[in-house]
Amino acid sequence: MLKETILVCISHPIHAEKLIQRGKALAKAFDGECLVLSVDTKAYDKLNFSQLQTKYLFESLAKKYEVKLITRNTDAKNIASAIAETALEKNVTQIVIGQSIQTKVQLWTKEPIINNLLKKITGIDIHIVEVNRDFYYEGDSYERGNHAHLIEEDGHYILSFDSLTNDHLKGIFFKEHSTDFSNGFFVIAEPTELKVIRIHEGIAQKDEVLANTKI
Template identity: 35%
Template sequence: MGAIRGKMDERILVCVFYGPNGERLIRRGHQLSSMLGCPFYVLTVDPLPVDEFDAEKTAYIERWKDLTKELGATEFVIRDNEKRPTAKVIAEVANQQDVTQIIIGQTAKSRWEEITKGSFINSLLRELPFVDLHVVSVARTIRASEDEMFERGIRCYLIQEGDSYVLSFAQRKECQLEGIFFKEVGTDFNNGIFKFMDGNQLHQVSVHDGKIDHPEKIKSCIEA
């Protein structure tokens, strides 16, 4: 008679990709691993090499790494520069770590939109027929936050004018900070948010009529 599988024989893999719902999936994985008393891993897959990630994607990665460590996950795995189908990459990592349960997001952005389609789920189940698959629903408000409130981000720069900082969409020698500007939908003015990296941290400040609302935040980062 075969041995009965115990709690510690379970292993959970959380799959996240560029977007705001990754943290929620990681916390769900931690919750499940705590209930089962088993280890969990976090995986992200990307077709680009790490050194080609933009500032926002890099910020998500750093946050996920920190959260993974904070919650006591066994490992955060990055599979970058991947040209193979996502299902095969997930299956490879799952087999390497003897994973028994996988968590994915139902409405994650970008390439992982395909996760919501039966074809992706069927592909994953064909690769891992004995693994339990958890498909977690993502709140519509999370998904809509930037899709519906702001236009697509564009690269821009900040120039100091007195005690203020203003947006510039052309790089000039007096530019002091580079980032991404997200313009509010439905406005004729440059109102929205400006996101930028300071070291490994992603920051954002509000913009009104092309000017930063809280210039002291920008000044403190530049002078640090």
């Protein structure tokens, strides 16, 4: 008997848990396996602060529901291809995917991913879960992240964009749009969590840095 493998496709944080729950329920009903797929259309260092938070939310949800998270990188035009390729590689038998209600204008100007996906796969059941994108807002208060370092100096840490040795803290700095100063957040990506340090006028307080690192 062919083992049922459920592939849950997630993209928006507000809907991810609902879709994973649906996939887990199907996997339990069919005594199969549930996998979760997130398709990234941007490189890690090009993500804005909200997108970076979303990335780590997906990882925490995968851990919470004890499912394997698969991440693939592609451009926005090839999302359906990435889903189809993953489904074939993992011998997927069922796919769970969210579909928002589209206006007539959206239907005229952009083909839904599901329609494109149906052209690329056969023999795989697709479960479409209706979701509402109106509840998801991706903030634009911060600029795209830039690689940066924190250097210890005179009892605090200085933000720097120069290339430095491995002794300095490496991360990505997200600058607030509404300021001429280096105000924002310094993000250190660790394997299991996201460390966030507040930066004010290019300076991070030592106690906050120590609380968020293993120095």
